[in-house]
Amino acid sequence: MSVQRSTIIFAWILLLPAVLYVTVIVAYPLVDTFILSFTDASLKKTTNWVGWVNYDKIFNETFAEVIFRTFVWTFFSVSIKMIIGVFGATMLNAAVPGRALFRLLTMPPWIVPMAIGIFMWGWMYNGQFGMISGVLQNWGLIDGPIAFLARGSTAFWATIVTDVWIGVPLVTLYMLAAMQAIPQDLYEAAWTDGAGRFYRFRRITLPLLVPSLITMSMLSLIATFNSFDIIWILTQGGPNGETTTMIIDTYRTAIGSKKYGEGAARAVLICIFLSIFCFAYFRVTSRLSAGEQK
């Protein structure tokens, strides 16, 4: 009994530093955001309780549009990441000479500091001198220069492409690991029965990949929903707010305009969405692992 008890105390001593740290830096700010969202906190000395005013303001302004845009942006970004990731993993999983090098070459967007990759994309999107517009013109595919970041519709897709680019390496390597965990004898059995390569991919690889696909797309969904650096460096939410996602809007309100209270209300809304995703993620992964044990 006493051994048992000293063990539990020891476990808590080991956990305490990490728990305390996360409580101060994450849990407390979460609570603080919630409280702030009901006040008119700003740079002023005094802060007043204002009730639901900040939330009323959110829904009276164009915020519904921002929420909708955030979801569309996230949806396309995550889907394209998954498609390219599975494609890349399939290619890199092929037993061809040079694959070790090819795997290595997929990593740079992930390991290089985000801001640097984004600067490079920023230049490529430049209408007058950038690579994309330039090459398309040289090939005669477009007539004049396209300044991708200066127009709303192209800026929207340009930020998605850059977000995909940064997210793809992780998805690819994760999917590659999942593919390599599929037992080889399944393929050999199918091969003996005369199943072709595409048939094996469709009937063995894809179905067995589904749990990893779901896990990865949910993780990717959360990361993408939180994406800040890319849009901020490329467009700062412009032009005309057409790339303003919830997180950009929150940053502008809170840090740009110093309206902490209004910003906090927006952040609370983001937290609510994230909690829903988080809850769904736990439900899905626990169901997946329960299915595995059957």
Added chain:
Amino acid sequence: MINRYRWYELVAIYAGIFVFLAFILAPFVEGFIVSLKPLSLLFSSPYKFWPENGSFAAYYTMWESVPGFARYIFNSFFISTIVTAIVLILVIPAAYAFARFNFRGSGLLLGAFLAVNMFSGAVLLIPLFRLMRSFGVLNTYLAMIMPGVAFLIPSAIWLLRTYMMRIPRELDEAAFVDGASHFYTLRRVILPIAMPGITVVAITTFIGAYAQQFIYALTFNSKTEYMPLPVGLFAYFGRQEVIWNELMAASFVGIAPAVVVIFLLQRYLVSGLTAGAVKQ
């Protein structure tokens, strides 16, 4: 044989790999070429891909245009190193506790840690700003270190816990029977065996710390001498125009040390990822 490809299959695979890697590497290729072009050629139409009369001049002049640049690289490394060290100090004992002791509420606590992963620093920026202000650390290294640590703890715990669960329990028990204390067992038995796992966690944490500096540096620090690389690069955005060739040259110089280290250690990286993927 099952893994032998016909010639047209090989062509298709290499074509697929080429398209995939072209997308991944295009910005780096373009960035490198830009760094070789003189500004006058950069700002000329029509677009020319190849750097005629290109040179490495920008790699010399970049140090003069932004004299503080070496300092920014140092800051980036310094911040990431301290962040990694703090994360390891907090995470190693916690991961051990989660891997070994099944006490009441341990599952819930682990879930709570993982939930932290869902929130990025960007969402909590307002209270974090107030918190840093009340700690009096705004415009210091600490303002960029402290928030970064918290958001790297969850995945580090998860990764290391997975690794430690694979260390046989008999080792702990044998040490315990010999009269070793819990703490002694952790330090002298578990730590040495877990070293490869700790290395993986250290690398991934370092990469994370290196990547996430931007928003904290942008918001919590306005002193030039403490700026890390991602924010420091904005120094090349001059009043009139961006010095693109030097910006690109500086980017490559800035990431070179990190890339070299990471490529040397990439074996660990992939194995760390794989461990997470297979054991989830």
